[in-house]
Amino acid sequence: MQLPDMNLLVALDALLDEGSVVGAARRMNLSPAAMSRTLTRIREAVGDPILVRAGRGLVPTPKALQLQGQVRNVVEQAALLFRSADQVDLSTLRRRFSVRANDFFIGVYGGRLFDTMERMAPLCELCFVPEGDTDDEALREGRLDLRVSNTMPASPEVKVQNLFSTTFVGLAREDHPLFDEEITAARFASYSHISISRRGIARGPIDTALNAQGLERRVALIAPGFHGAMFMLPDSDLLLPVPKEALLSANRLKLPLRAFALPISLPTLVLAQSWHPRFDKDPAHRWLRETMRESCHATWLEAQPA
DNA sequence: ATATTACCGGGCTACCACAC
DNA sequence: GTGTGGTAGCCCGGTAATAT
Numbered sequence: 001m002q003l004p005d006m007n008l009l010v011a012l013d014a015l016l017d018e019g020s021v022v023g024a025a026r027r028m029n030l031s032p033a034a035m036s037r038t039l040t041r042i043r044e045a046v047g048d049p050i051l052v053r054a055g056r057g058l059v060p061t062p063k064a065l066q067l068q069g070q071v072r073n074v075v076e077q078a079a080l081l082f083r084s085a086d087q088v089d090l091s092t093l094r095r096r097f098s099v100r101a102n103d104f105f106i107g108v109y110g111g112r113l114f115d116t117m118e119r120m121a122p123l124c125e126l127c128f129v130p131e132g133d134t135d136d137e138a139l140r141e142g143r144l145d146l147r148v149s150n151t152m153p154a155s156p157e158v159k160v161q162n163l164f165s166t167t168f169v170g171l172a173r174e175d176h177p178l179f180d181e182e183i184t185a186a187r188f189a190s191y192s193h194i195s196i197s198r199r200g201i202a203r204g205p206i207d208t209a210l211n212a213q214g215l216e217r218r219v220a221l222i223a224p225g226f227h228g229a230m231f232m233l234p235d236s237d238l239l240l241p242v243p244k245e246a247l248l249s250a251n252r253l254k255l256p257l258r259a260f261a262l263p264i265s266l267p268t269l270v271l272a273q274s275w276h277p278r279f280d281k282d283p284a285h286r287w288l289r290e291t292m293r294e295s296c297h298a299t300w301l302e303a304q305p306a
Numbered sequence: 307a308t309a310t311t312a313c314c315g316g317g318c319t320a321c322c323a324c325a326c
Numbered sequence: 327g328t329g330t331g332g333t334a335g336c337c338c339g340g341t342a343a344t345a346t
Contacts, residue, residue, distance in 0.1 A: 021309060034339045036310055041338095053346070057308070310345070318337085325330080 006078070008045055011038045013075045015050070016068045020057055027094075073142040077278070088283035090121040097288050098127045100138070101148040102198075103225030105271065108245045108303070113295040120291070131198060139276040145285060146292065147274045160274045163293060164300040166243040168206075168266050171250065173234045174258040185213050185263040192220035194229045194240045206241055209264040233257055243269060245303040271296075 014024035015035070025035035043050055046067070051058035060068075097117075101110070106128050114126050129144070136155040138144035147153070152160065170188070172178055178191060189210050195202045202219040210217055221238060223229040226246050233240055234256050241262060250257050273292055279285035 022307085031340060032309070033311080033341080036308095037338075040310085053309070308346080310343100312343080313341090315340085316338090318335105320333105320335085322333085323331090326328085 005041070005045070008038065008042050009071055009078075010075055011035070012042050012046075012050070012067070013071045015039060015042070016060060016064055016071060019051070019060065021051075069141050069143055076142060076282075088287060090124075090284075090287065092123065093121050093284055094123045095121075095284055096125040096127050097145045098129055098143065099146045099148060099292075100129050100131055100144050102131055103227050104196075104243055104246055105148050107227045107249050108243075109296050109299050112299050113292060116291050116295045117288075121287075139274070140278075142276075142278070145275065145279065145288060148271060148292075149274070150269050150271050152272075153274045157277055158274050159277055159280060160272050161289065161293065162270055162272045163296045165268045165270045166245055166300075167268055168241045168262055169244045169247065170260045170262050171230065171233060171240045171242050171247075171257050172238070172260070173236070174256045176237060176239075176258070178239065178260070179258060183260050183263050185210065185215055188239065188263050189215040189217040191237055191239050192218050194221045194223055194232065194238050195219040196224070196226055196229060196240075197222055198224050205266050206262075206264065209266060213264070230255060230257065245300065248299075248303050 011024065011028065014027045015021070018024045018027060021035045021039060022032050025032045028035065030038070039051065046063070048063040049061055050064045051060055110126075110128060117124055117126055131149070136153050136158055139147060139153070139158055140155070148163065170183075172191075176191075178187060181187065193206075195204065197204075200222055202222055207217065221229075221232065223232070226240075226242050227249060229240050230242070230246070230250055230253070232238060244259075247259050250259075273289060275285065275289065
């Protein structure tokens with residue numbers, strides 16, 4: 001069987017990623033003219049224009065967008081074949097690591113993670129992507145390097161490693177009437193709450209715990225993320241349960257908020273990172289996972305009460 | 307500014323002739 | 327039969343010019 005020139009795949013990956021002939025040429029140490037001719041060969045091989053002129057630049061065709069994930073996957077797998085199983089030169093490593101996490105994790109843990117990555121692998125990019133419904137598929141296709149979540153992946157082949165566990169505390173404006181007397185479950189339930197949910201779900205473990213005591217709370221506001229919700233507290237009587245590490249963000253932002261221990265018992269939340277086994281032996285990915293684990297641990301320690 | 311094309315040169319390979 | 331050297335053709339990259 002006559003195989004096509006596999007170098008075209010590497011060039012196609014660069015072209016689709018950069019979206020320009022000049023950018024892809026720079027990345028592959030070629031002249032723009034040489035890359036333009038490579039694009040011509042790719043067009044002939046694929047039978048599609050791949051990138052078409054739009055003013056000064058180029059835009060991808062639907063076929064190109066459809067191929068992008070597959071091409072990246074194949075190129076990464078091919079690169080792995082030639083890479084030592086244990087070594088990676090972080091100083092020259094050019095790679096974008098996509099991590100899916102919620103805004104609590106990004107806001108509290110993302111900064112230290114990025115700082116460590118920036119110092120060790122200055123040419124790498126960290127790309128946080130919002131949580132989605134097709135995590136396992138994204139991991140499998142290589143669109144996602146890591147997923148950080150408290151829910152287990154649906155696919156049994158996906159690898160999981162615990163990062164840290166956390167518990168919830170309550171947040172309210174510092175002069176909230178809640179602080180005038182002892183914070184009982186009944187008083188906690190008597191104020192309106194913010195519930196954090198991307199899918200608009202108002203009920204959760206807090207409601208279960210209150211119901212067990214014959215109490216019920218009113219969720220007056222549903223927000224997609226903790227950080228945005230925190231900014232609503234100073235102007236309202238709302239209460240916001242947050243993972244206790246989120247207090248780091250509240251303190252840094254110098255928000256006029258006060259934390260309180262929840263008067264109910266909630267299960268401990270365990271956050272874990274998960275990845276597809278295809279990346280298990282990849283030294284760069286292994287470094288990412290290790291860096292994630294260590295930077296999370298350092299942030300977690302900082303957030304613990306003295 | 308960026309993409310494409312024309313033209314040129316270097317490297318590689320297939321093919322052939324020749325010597326051993 | 328095998329190894330070596332010469333040649334032609336192809337592929338690909340560079341520069342420069344042109345088109346968008």
